[in-house]
Amino acid sequence: MNGSTLAELQSNILFWIIIALFAWQGYQRGLIAELVKMGFVVVGFLAGQPDILGKTLIRAINGFWFAFQFLIHGGLEAIATGNFTPDTLNQIFEEINKLPRLIPKERAEIAMFLAMIFLIILGWGVSKLFKPKWPGLGLVAGAANGFLLSYIFLPLLPDELPFKFEDLSPAGLIKQILAFIGYLIELIIKIIGQIFQFMVDIFGEWTIPILLLAVVIIVLISLSPAKKKSGSGGNGGGS
Amino acid sequence: MGPFEYLWLTVFVIFVLVALVRKYPDELGTTTIIFTILFLITFFLIPKLPGLVNDVYRRIFHTTMPERQMQHLMASLMSLIFIGAIFASYAGRTFAFPGKPAPGWRGTFYSLLVGMMNGYLISGSLWYFQDYYKYPITDFGLLYLPLTPLGEKMAAFLPPYVVPPVFWAVLVAIMLLFRVRK
Numbered sequence: 552m553n554g555s556t557l558a559e560l561q562s563n564i565l566f567w568i569i570i571a572l573f574a575w576q577g578y579q580r581g582l583i584a585e586l587v588k589m590g591f592v593v594v595g596f597l598a599g600q601p602d603i604l605g606k607t608l609i610r611a612i613n614g615f616w617f618a619f620q621f622l623i624h625g626g627l628e629a630i631a632t633g634n635f636t637p638d639t640l641n642q643i644f645e646e647i648n649k650l651p652r653l654i655p656k657e658r659a660e661i662a663m664f665l666a667m668i669f670l671i672i673l674g675w676g677v678s679k680l681f682k683p684k685w686p687g688l689g690l691v692a693g694a695a696n697g698f699l700l701s702y703i704f705l706p707l708l709p710d711e712l713p714f715k716f717e718d719l720s721p722a723g724l725i726k727q728i729l730a731f732i733g734y735l736i737e738l739i740i741k742i743i744g745q746i747f748q749f750m751v752d753i754f755g756e757w758t759i760p761i762l763l764l765a766v767v768i769i770v771l772i773s774l775s776p777a778k779k780k781s782g783s784g785g786n787g788g789g790s
Numbered sequence: 791m792g793p794f795e796y797l798w799l800t801v802f803v804i805f806v807l808v809a810l811v812r813k814y815p816d817e818l819g820t821t822t823i824i825f826t827i828l829f830l831i832t833f834f835l836i837p838k839l840p841g842l843v844n845d846v847y848r849r850i851f852h853t854t855m856p857e858r859q860m861q862h863l864m865a866s867l868m869s870l871i872f873i874g875a876i877f878a879s880y881a882g883r884t885f886a887f888p889g890k891p892a893p894g895w896r897g898t899f900y901s902l903l904v905g906m907m908n909g910y911l912i913s914g915s916l917w918y919f920q921d922y923y924k925y926p927i928t929d930f931g932l933l934y935l936p937l938t939p940l941g942e943k944m945a946a947f948l949p950p951y952v953v954p955p956v957f958w959a960v961l962v963a964i965m966l967l968f969r970v971r972k
Contacts, residue, residue, distance in 0.1 A: 758952070759952040760957050763953065763961065766907050767907075767961060768964070769900075770814060771964070773892045773896070774815060774888075774891065774892075774968070776889055
């Protein structure tokens with residue numbers, strides 16, 4: 552079996568697995584949750600398409616960024632004091648025109664992709680808030696969601712396999728498995744590197760502090776408060 | 791990858807595994823201690839200690855301490871203080887956070903996240919003490935320079951280089967607020 556045929560077969564298998572998984576989830580969560588999720592997936596998909604919503608979204612984000620810069624570079628003061636003269640405005644615009652865009656052109660593609668992922672994850676999170684109703688219809692809507700996500704993500708998989716099934720001896724198989732693990736690690740590092748670079752472009756030297764703060768807050772919020780024990784003198788945490 | 795990167799990666803992976811075993815409410819206690827000790831080291835010790843040591847040395851030997859000797863002393867001292875604090879955070883009665891961890895895969899994911907953060911902070915800070923004091927460890931032939939291009943890139947993102955000293959104190963304050971909440 553050559554590489555491309557095997558890749559097609561794997562892609563088809565993956566397609567049906569994704570649909571089955573989402574249909575099963577749809578059955579558990581019900582129709583309304585799945586419809587909400589579908590809305591987010593569709594908007595996310597459109598946000599990932601440069602010609603439909605992607606470029607508009609990037610322009611909007613950059614626009615908001617410039618509006619914010621306008622306010623902090625004297626615009627807010629001008630509005631508050633009523634000093635809205637052409638000279639003041641010229642001075643502010645001269646200053647903010649020198650600033651780089653929040654999302655430069657060369658980072659627009661990854662920004663659209665991240666926006667798409669964010670909306671899809673957000674949809675998945677929001678859909679959990681709804682009570683399960685009409686599981687049968689939820690199954691159908693879940694399958695449709697699976698289809699949509701397969702349509703979005705399966706074409707992103709490489710056309711050729713990162714390894715070849717030529718040598719089926721134990722040593723050959725181990726070599727191929729190692730090659731596949733190496734490929735996955737490289738892919739993960741590449742994706743994390745791109746996201747990190749994107750964040751560095753936006754937040755500059757504050758990237759790491761912001762990441763640390765985000766991790767700390769997310770993790771601390773996830774801890775549900777401990778139940779008080781009757782008669783206990785404190786919550787000294789021995790492990 | 792060069793020797794520094796491999797050592798960094800090994801320490802990083804070990805702490806990720808430790809976090810997966812201990813679960814994140816326990817690991818957050820270690821994180822708090824790391825933030826505290828990094829604040830003390832970067833805010834007080836690194837700016838003040840060399841001057842203090844030089845004063846004592848001058849009074850005893852009537853000369854200033856040679857620069858390389860000072861770099862050896864400082865790198866070793868900072869590393870020892872830091873390792874001591876980490877050890878204390880794991881030994882005996884620990885500074886664990888109260889509360890139930892998230893169930894299922896979310897709990898594992900948070901443990902992984904905290905493990906990665908602790909791993910980055912610990913291995914990154916130990917590397918920083920070498921980088922800041924011009925790699926005194928290379929004089930013993932244990933590790934060697936130059937760093938690979940990847941190593942150079944990684945060295946630019948070592949925790950004390952990219953986090954202002956006062957920010958460690960802010961993180962400690964946030965951790966303590968959550969630690970004492972009812």
